[in-house]
C-alpha cells in the first residue's frame with residue numbers, strides 16, 4: 001500500500017513525570033514521521049512509555065519538551081476551537097472497550113452520537129442506513145444489537161462496535177492502544193483485519209500500540225520499538241523483524257519463537 005504525505009510528526013518529544021529526585025522521563029527524546037495511509041506499531045514492554053507517547057499524540061497529555069506537527073503545521077491546542085478541530089481528525093480506541101462507552105446508553109444512541117458529532121443532519125431512515133453500514137463493515141448485524149446496552153454485548157462485539165464508530169467518524173488518524181487485549185485469538189485477527197481495511201479503504205493513519213511484536217508484524221507497515229521511553233529501533237516491519245539490530249528488538253522477537261517459521265505441532 002503506497003503511503004501518502006507526512007501527516008503527523010514529533011520532534012524530540014519528552015514527557016517527565018514527578019518532581020525532584022522522583023523525576024522520571026516516561027518518554028525521552030522521541031522523534032517520528034507518520035504518513036497518510038500508514039500503520040505504525042509502537043512496540044515495547046509494560047512501562048516503556050507507549051501509552052504516554054500515544055496520549056501526547058492525542059493531545060491528552062502536555063509534552064514536557066519537543067513539538068508535534070500536524071498536516072505540515074505546528075499543532076495548536078490552546079483554544080477550544082483548535083482542540084475540537086484536532087480531535088475531529090484524530091480518534092482513539094483503548095484496551096477496555098467498556099470504559100469508553102456510556103453503559104446507560106443503548107447501542108443505537110452510541111452510533112447516532114457519531115452522526116451528530118460529524119454535524120450530519122439525517123432523517124431516521126438515513127440514520128438507520130448509516131448505522132447498518134457501519135455495523136456491516138465490522139461484521140456485526142445491527143438488527144441484533146438494536147435496543148441493547150453495552151453490558152449485553154461480548155468483549156469482541158464491543159471491540160468491533162468501537163471500530164464501527166471509527167468507520168462512521170472517519171478520523172484521519174486512529175490511535176489503537178492494545179485494542180485486541182480483551183479478545184480471543186480469532187476475534188483478534190478479525191480486529192486486525194479491520195484496521196487493515198480502515199487503512200486501505202479510508203487511507204487512515206493508524207498508530208497501533210502493543211507489547212506483542214507478532215501482532216505488530218502482522219498489521220504494520222512500520223514498527224517502532226520502544227524501551228525505557230526511547231525509540232531504539234524503527235523501520236519497515238519486514239526490515240525490523242528480519243534484520244533486527246538492537247538487542248532489545250532481538251529479545252522481543254526471540255520471545256515469539258515461531259515468528260519466522262511455520263507452526264509445527266508436536
Ligand SMILES: Nc1ncnc2c1ncn2[C@@H]1O[C@H](COP(=O)(O)OP(=O)(O)OP(=O)(O)O)[C@@H](O)[C@H]1O
Pocket residue numbers: 017018026044045046047048049050051052053211
Ligand atoms: N501519571 C503518571 N504519573 C507518574 N508516572 C507515570 C504516570 N503515567 C505513567 N507513568 C510511568 O511512566 C512510565 C511509562 O508508562 P506508560 O503507561 O506510558 O507505559 P506503557 O508502555 O504504555 O505500559 P503498559 O503497556 O503497561 O500500558 C511507567 O514507568 C509508568 O509508571
